[in-house]
Amino acid sequence: MIGRLALRDLRRAFSGAAWLPIAFFLLVATLVPFAIGPDARLLSRIAIGTLWIAALTAALLPIERLIEPDRADGVLDQLALYGLAEESIAAAKIVAHWLSFGPLLLVAAIPASALLAMDGASLVRAEIALALGTPALAGLAVAVAAVTAGLPRAGSLAGLLLLPLAVPLLIFGAADALLLEAAVSLLLTAGAPFVAGAAIRAART
Amino acid sequence: MKPLLRFEHVALRRGGRLLFEDLDLALGPGEALHVAGPNGSGKSSLIRLAAGLLREERGRVERSALALADDHIALDRELPLKSALGFWVPSPNAAMEALGIGSLAEVLVRLLSSGQLKRATLARLAVSAVPLWLLDEPLNALDVDGARLLQRQIETHRARGGAILAASHQPLPGDWRRLDLGA
Numbered sequence: 207m208i209g210r211l212a213l214r215d216l217r218r219a220f221s222g223a224a225w226l227p228i229a230f231f232l233l234v235a236t237l238v239p240f241a242i243g244p245d246a247r248l249l250s251r252i253a254i255g256t257l258w259i260a261a262l263t264a265a266l267l268p269i270e271r272l273i274e275p276d277r278a279d280g281v282l283d284q285l286a287l288y289g290l291a292e293e294s295i296a297a298a299k300i301v302a303h304w305l306s307f308g309p310l311l312l313v314a315a316i317p318a319s320a321l322l323a324m325d326g327a328s329l330v331r332a333e334i335a336l337a338l339g340t341p342a343l344a345g346l347a348v349a350v351a352a353v354t355a356g357l358p359r360a361g362s363l364a365g366l367l368l369l370p371l372a373v374p375l376l377i378f379g380a381a382d383a384l385l386l387e388a389a390v391s392l393l394l395t396a397g398a399p400f401v402a403g404a405a406i407r408a409a410r411t
Numbered sequence: 412m413k414p415l416l417r418f419e420h421v422a423l424r425r426g427g428r429l430l431f432e433d434l435d436l437a438l439g440p441g442e443a444l445h446v447a448g449p450n451g452s453g454k455s456s457l458i459r460l461a462a463g464l465l466r467e468e469r470g471r472v473e474r475s476a477l478a479l480a481d482d483h484i485a486l487d488r489e490l491p492l493k494s495a496l497g498f499w500v501p502s503p504n505a506a507m508e509a510l511g512i513g514s515l516a517e518v519l520v521r522l523l524s525s526g527q528l529k530r531a532t533l534a535r536l537a538v539s540a541v542p543l544w545l546l547d548e549p550l551n552a553l554d555v556d557g558a559r560l561l562q563r564q565i566e567t568h569r570a571r572g573g574a575i576l577a578a579s580h581q582p583l584p585g586d587w588r589r590l591d592l593g594a
Contacts, residue, residue, distance in 0.1 A: 214487070214498060221489060280483020283464055284499065287479055410464050411425070 207288055208298045215302030227264040228310045234260035235318035246323040253322035254332050255380040257315055262372050265343040269364045272303060272351035282406055296348055296402035304344035312336055335379040335387050342391035345398030346371055352405035414439045415543045415574040416461055421470035423460055430456055431592060440572040445583050448592035454578035458547045461576055478539045480532045481547035488521035492531060495520045500538050509537035511560050525552040537564050546577040
């Protein structure tokens with residue numbers, strides 16, 4: 207059932223608007239050269255940080271469709287009655303969510319790096335950092351989606367909750383500290399299913 | 412014989428309000444219990460407590476494997492009905508036939524009427540092998556034909572040794588024990 211849930215979520219993501227966060231990511235990366243100007247040296251210095259800010263804001267977009275529709279329609283209840291722990295449901299959703307935006311984001315980082323005048327070596331480092339950090343972004347997105355599910359204005363609240371929690375990912379990712387990035391990512395990714403699971407249970411009425 | 416559902420001195424509190432306390436009930440194989448009461452008396456909460464989706468404040472609830480049909484459709488709205496049901500049950504065709512919606516197999520769930528959706532949520536139970544059914548307002552939105560098909564499913568289930576707990580403010584067709592919740 208867990209595998210089928212992850213597949214179902216993945217199908218839903220791609221039949222919906224999986225391209226939207228990616229388009230948003232590229233849009234932010236496009237805006238920066240317009241805002242800063244065409245100075246290649248300056249751009250390449252801020253490039254990695256820009257990629258991370260773009261990735262963080264893009265991660266916010268799908269939050270409202272991660273948990274709330276399934277809560278409102280009773281899917282989460284039925285899954286629990288089928289014997290799935292809420293933590294397993296959350297873990298399946300995190301895997302599906304990462305698969306729906308992580309790989310695409312890594313691909314989109316290539317044209318974005320060209321816009322930001324990055325050289326090949328720093329693109330490779332940035333890709334590694336993004337590959338390490340995006341599972342944690344997926345975990346945070348699902349956890350925050352579960353915490354805010356059913357609340358009014360959940361979308362803006364989710365942003366307020368997610369962005370501060372993602373700051374360590376941003377710092378270590380942009381500073382090219384890959385081991386620390388991996389450690390923070392592991393912590394967030396491993397903790398997220400438990401937070402999300404508890405939130406799903408607490409939201410039952 | 413071991414009951415399929417048993418409440419012992421159960422109290423349930425929702426949003427600070429005590430809905431009921433010291434509630435005892437036992438449902439054995441073949442039995443059906445109709446929980447009646449006015450709006451807001453805690454019928455749906457009792458069903459969700461029986462399902463294990465809410466926690467009792469006091470007392471003890473024992474339950475066997477169960478299936479729940481309530482007002483939540485729990486079906487993917489952008490899929491055809493057959494695929495949406497197929498996520499939950501291995502034989503969606505048999506389930507749809509049991510509730511007379513076999514002809515809707517390829518219709519998108521979001522295009523179905525509320526009566527058709529009700530039949531779809533009940534269809535999930537019809538092919539499940541679990542001994543205990545929990546029904547929350549099973550007659551809502553059902554037409555005469557739908558109610559007749561539901562009654563047939565209920566009778567088959569009871570004849571197989573299954574038990575049913577149903578909450579409804581309307582009279583239910585057939586032979587039910589009755590539990591009245593106060594307002």
